[in-house]
Amino acid sequence: MKEFTNETIDTDSLPKYEEVQLNPLHKKYWNVMLINIFIFLFVMGIGIATLLVLNANARGYTYVISGIYIVFAFLLIVLYRASLKKRGFAVREKDILYTSGIIALSTTIVPFSRIQHIALDEGLFSRIYGLGELRIFTAGGSSGSLHIPGIEIDNAKSIKELLMKQINEAD
Amino acid sequence: MIAPETNKEYDFSAPRKQSASGIIIMFANSFQKIVRALALPLILIIVKSKDSGNLALILIVFLSLLTIALALFAYFSYQKFTFFLDEKKQEFIINSGIFSKTSLTIQLNKIQQVNINQNLLQQVVGVYSLEIDTAGSEKKEASIKAIDHATATILKQKLLSHDLTENENIDIQTDNQVTGPIQPLLKLSNNTLLKIGITSNYGASLLLLTGFIFGTIQLFKDYTDALEIEREQITQMLSKGVTLFSMCFMAIFALIIILGTNIIRTFLKYFNFKIIKQKGALAISSGLFTHKNVLLTPNKVQLSAYSQNYFQKKFDLLNMKIKQASFDSADKEESKKSDIEIPGCNEQERNEVLNMILSHVPTKGAELKPNYRFIFLQTMIWIVFPISIFVLLSSYALPLLRNYLIMVIPYIIVVGIMLYFEFNRHRLYVDENFIIKKSGIWDVEHEIIEPHKIQAITAKQYFWHKAADVGHLIIHTAAGVIHFKYGNYTHIKSLVNYWSYKIEVSQKDWM
Numbered sequence: 001m002k003e004f005t006n007e008t009i010d011t012d013s014l015p016k017y018e019e020v021q022l023n024p025l026h027k028k029y030w031n032v033m034l035i036n037i038f039i040f041l042f043v044m045g046i047g048i049a050t051l052l053v054l055n056a057n058a059r060g061y062t063y064v065i066s067g068i069y070i071v072f073a074f075l076l077i078v079l080y081r082a083s084l085k086k087r088g089f090a091v092r093e094k095d096i097l098y099t100s101g102i103i104a105l106s107t108t109i110v111p112f113s114r115i116q117h118i119a120l121d122e123g124l125f126s127r128i129y130g131l132g133e134l135r136i137f138t139a140g141g142s143s144g145s146l147h148i149p150g151i152e153i154d155n156a157k158s159i160k161e162l163l164m165k166q167i168n169e170a171d
Numbered sequence: 172m173i174a175p176e177t178n179k180e181y182d183f184s185a186p187r188k189q190s191a192s193g194i195i196i197m198f199a200n201s202f203q204k205i206v207r208a209l210a211l212p213l214i215l216i217i218v219k220s221k222d223s224g225n226l227a228l229i230l231i232v233f234l235s236l237l238t239i240a241l242a243l244f245a246y247f248s249y250q251k252f253t254f255f256l257d258e259k260k261q262e263f264i265i266n267s268g269i270f271s272k273t274s275l276t277i278q279l280n281k282i283q284q285v286n287i288n289q290n291l292l293q294q295v296v297g298v299y300s301l302e303i304d305t306a307g308s309e310k311k312e313a314s315i316k317a318i319d320h321a322t323a324t325i326l327k328q329k330l331l332s333h334d335l336t337e338n339e340n341i342d343i344q345t346d347n348q349v350t351g352p353i354q355p356l357l358k359l360s361n362n363t364l365l366k367i368g369i370t371s372n373y374g375a376s377l378l379l380l381t382g383f384i385f386g387t388i389q390l391f392k393d394y395t396d397a398l399e400i401e402r403e404q405i406t407q408m409l410s411k412g413v414t415l416f417s418m419c420f421m422a423i424f425a426l427i428i429i430l431g432t433n434i435i436r437t438f439l440k441y442f443n444f445k446i447i448k449q450k451g452a453l454a455i456s457s458g459l460f461t462h463k464n465v466l467l468t469p470n471k472v473q474l475s476a477y478s479q480n481y482f483q484k485k486f487d488l489l490n491m492k493i494k495q496a497s498f499d500s501a502d503k504e505e506s507k508k509s510d511i512e513i514p515g516c517n518e519q520e521r522n523e524v525l526n527m528i529l530s531h532v533p534t535k536g537a538e539l540k541p542n543y544r545f546i547f548l549q550t551m552i553w554i555v556f557p558i559s560i561f562v563l564l565s566s567y568a569l570p571l572l573r574n575y576l577i578m579v580i581p582y583i584i585v586v587g588i589m590l591y592f593e594f595n596r597h598r599l600y601v602d603e604n605f606i607i608k609k610s611g612i613w614d615v616e617h618e619i620i621e622p623h624k625i626q627a628i629t630a631k632q633y634f635w636h637k638a639a640d641v642g643h644l645i646i647h648t649a650a651g652v653i654h655f656k657y658g659n660y661t662h663i664k665s666l667v668n669y670w671s672y673k674i675e676v677s678q679k680d681w682m
Contacts, residue, residue, distance in 0.1 A: 014665075016668055017668055101631070103634060104634075110626070140647030140649060144647030
């Protein structure tokens with residue numbers, strides 16, 4: 001029972017995750033995002049163009065469709081830009097947290113002792129800008145794992161090293 | 172049968188073979204596979220070729236050769252299949268394969284669960300199969316197909332008691348011999364099973380029934396098509412016969428069938444359901460034709476849940492689910508298998524089982540209620556949106572629908588009540604040792620986890636909820652996710668901080 005009184009602590013004095021200073025993603029990651037957005041828009045544009053060419057009925061709405069397309073593209077870029085500003089991660093003494101989201105801002109915390117394994121991914125476009133994606137897996141499945149993109153590759157490697165060390169210590 | 176065997180029989184350190192009758196099982200298994208693969212082509216060959224004299228002979232020769240080959244194969248695989256327990260390295264090793272050899276090594280501490288099962292054939296031959304479930308993202312399944320019951324139980328206990336000393340192992344052995352008279356923690360009588368059949372799992376049986384009905388209709392269609400019967404006559408006859416009376420009759424008939432299938436399913440699955448306490452673990456066995464036997468170690472349980480609906484409450488019945496780590500394996504069935512269901516127990520028995528798993532009976536701590544916005548959004552999705560579409564359609568596109576406009580009122584009442592219940596039952600109870608989430612409309616479910624089983628925590632907020640200080644909480648565990656919606660965000664944030672603190676300070680491992 002001693003442990004019990006030991007563990008009743010003032011919850012207000014606990015470290016607050018919401019006050020942690022987050023590291024933003026690397027500025028160059030915006031370029032990677034833009035490339036991805038443009039590829040997506042390009043593919044979509046081709047789809048719309050073929051529709052317009054092949055379907056005579058749809059041709060009457062050419063201006064409406066291209067108008068919607070432009071608004072959509074604009075919104076996509078603005079939203080992603082906004083989301084980039086919101087994203088960030090922080091490595092604390094005993095856990096790692098990542099914040100992301102456009103319309104819903106979510107923060108996920110993974111304690112070091114629950115990490116199963118860590119992967120460092122370099123995508124094709126990310127590699128051009130020397131960036132990497134850190135993927136942290138827990139036993140909580142895909143919903144319980146973290147994917148942190150846009151970290152400078154050296155930085156990502158050192159974070160990975162640090163986490164690995166922490167995991168081994170926890171064991 | 173067990174009596175003449177000495178303790179030497181249970182020494183697993185030297186490589187052992189399966190029971191000799193394993194040859195039969197292996198033969199049957201491969202025979203079944205071959206038959207399945209060859210049945211269709213063979214039938215085709217027989218049907219296609221007209222002259223039968225030579226063909227029959229060839230087929231008989233071919234089949235007997237195949238049988239001999241399979242028998243040889245079964246014999247050699249039996250010879251080559253060995254398993255042993257390396258007590259020093261704490262490993263269990265299975266060697267198998269005639270041409271290409273495989274050696275499967277399982278570390279004892281990675282073993283999640285050991286199941287002893289028996290299918291129909293194994294029942295006839297009198298052997299059991301032993302399956303080992305391991306933890307880890309890579310799925311390595313090991314199974315021994317033919318083993319006698321005494322060896323299986325002892326091997327199972329050896330596999331699961333890796334951290335016990337040799338001394339205790341002997342204890343278990345002697346323990347095992349007296350398992351018979353031990354009073355089970357929970358035993359379901361036929362009476363209880365009947366009650367369970369009546370009160371639960373309507374959904375699954377309904378699905379089964381719909382499948383059955385559609386199957387019959389399809390069959391009927393094929394039949395009439397094939398025989399070129401005037402279908403119109405029959406449908407006319409049918410539509411004439413469909414009166415209010417026959418509708419009621421049909422409804423009652425469907426109800427009886429649902430209840431009937433429910434009861435039969437329950438008996439098949441849970442006949443002679445027993446839970447026995449065994450050295451700090453729970454041994455669960457059940458089944459009418461296929462015996463299922465599972466040993467559950469409490470510290471591997473990730474999430475326990477119990478649920479109850481209105482009727483079950485009247486009978487003092489609870490349904491329990493105990494979930495272990497599933498590692499969201501690609502195979503859904505596979506992950507379902509690690510869930511253990513206790514179809515019926517009363518409150519006291521539930522407390523006993525929970526006490527066993529969680530080391531004390533969970534208490535409901537401070538209650539968290541969702542914000543009224545919870546019901547607001549649900550109303551939008553389930554009432555406002557469909558009804559406005561219905562009204563719009565009936566007034567502009569399909570005037571025929573106008574006759575049914577009156578149905579909107581009962582719809583609103585029924586769905587409204589359901590949504591109210593959903594809102595009213597969406598609760599989170601938090602105290603030092605337990606997190607309990609209550610939810611459900613008809614079946615009210617309580618999911619219980621301990622803070623140290625948490626893998627990761629997410630707090631989430633839509634930007635338009637910022638001013639109202641409303642947000643969502645998602646707790647990720649190895650056996651699924653617990654979602655609490657529309658809570659007070661300040662409170663949620665402090666809980667997130669508290670739980671991360673608890674996890675990081677706690678010495679308890681999650682598995």
